[in-house]
Amino acid sequence: MSSDKKNTNLSNSTYNVISAMGKEADFLYSAVDKYIQDAQSDGRQNLVDLWNEIKKDKQNHLSRLRECLQQEAKDQKLSG
Numbered sequence: 001m002s003s004d005k006k007n008t009n010l011s012n013s014t015y016n017v018i019s020a021m022g023k024e025a026d027f028l029y030s031a032v033d034k035y036i037q038d039a040q041s042d043g044r045q046n047l048v049d050l051w052n053e054i055k056k057d058k059q060n061h062l063s064r065l066r067e068c069l070q071q072e073a074k075d076q077k078l079s080g
Helices: 012-030 032-041 045-074
Strands: none
Touching: 012 032, 012 045, 032 045
16 A cells, blocks of 8 residues: 555545546646657657557546546445
């Protein structure tokens, strides 16, 4: 158990969902568009396509994680 989690009263599974959401969101909102722009600037359409595919996958992952977290809240599993 990480020191960050000790005082949250979250189950490990719920904490993992929240942690994964943060990682996916960080990539989506701070990195992937820059990667796409760099690939476009370099004329690397294969990389543009790859980064766009990864972006779409990450958006799907984030959506699914958000749905899981909403269900956790509905089931009141956020209290630990």
